[in-house]
Amino acid sequence: MEDEVFDQLVYIFNSLVSWVAAGAMVFGGVVPYIPQYRDIRRTQNAEGFSTYVCLVLLVANILRILFRFGRYFETLLLWQSIIMIATMLIMLNLCTSVRVATELSTKRRSFIATDSKDDEVRIAKRLFLDFDWNYFWSWSRFVDYVQCVLTFTLVAAYITYLLLDSSLFVETLGFLAVFTEAMLGTPQLYCNYQNKSTEGMSIKMVLMWTSGDTFKTGYFLLTHAPVQFWTCGLLQVVVDIAILFQVYYYSRYPQKPVSHTVSLTTSAKAL
Secondary structure, three states: OOOHHHHHHHHHHHHHHHHHHHHHHHHOOOHHHHHHHHHHHHHHOOOOOHHHHHHHHHHHHHHHHHHHHHHHOHHHHHHHHHHHHHHHHHHHHHHHHHHHOOOOOOOOOOOOOOOOOOOOOOOOOOOOOOOOOOHHOOOOOOOHHHHHOOOOOOOOHHHHOOOOOOOOHHHHHHHHHHHHOOOOOHHHHHHEEEEEEOOOOOOHHHHHHHHHHHHHHHHHHHHOOHHHHHHHHHHHHHHHHHHHHHHHHHHHOOOOOOOOHHHHHHHHHHO
16 A cells, blocks of 8 residues: 555656756756846837847748648747747737837838838838848838748748658758757847947846756757767857856956946836
8 A cells, every 4th residue: 555655646647847848948048038038128129139040930830830741849949949949939919019119210110011101110111022131130010020031931931841851951951950049049139249348238138048058969969969969069058157147247347337328218108
């Protein structure tokens, strides 16, 4: 009788651990962006967050979903990709609305140029592919980001459908998905270098990146995962550490005077 009770307790405990691990696997990647989202919404300043981080994660997770058609992997990772895509679209929506509100004098830009009669939008009539590459991923409307993501998804899905029988293509697709995700921190690293500051960037987000990537890389090494997995994981950790060094360096040795424009804008909005 006691053995049966003990076995039931062990079964319940194992089930609980499995559910917690599954939840961490699916939602763990989203957690680092919660403090960044709150900071942007509170300060109404998105300058410190690079939207190219969203681009990297959108591309990586779209490619990962397409990779599943060629090589099956567990459903949890599929849901992880779907939830991450939704999270990045939410971040883009917030950043776009904040930047348009604080940059009223900026000329409106779009992915698919249209002939708009709205004087506030001021988008000239162009052809579908006649857009300025200098402003790629720096558009003024959230719908333009959605259109770009859908275009990329359709093109990538069509190519995958044509070459799905090629094992070389499938393996390359999987590698591109992993490698693209490994480049996650590079847009933020470049954004900090370009601004000569880490102001507006959530340090909590980077700390969560670092801890998560370190844990993930250690897991790959302990489980003898394929070389590209732990190599890309090590690359992510190195980039995370470089960003943390930027936080230390720019806080200790400021490269430019603190601007009061953002604080005045935020105060005005608060009033």
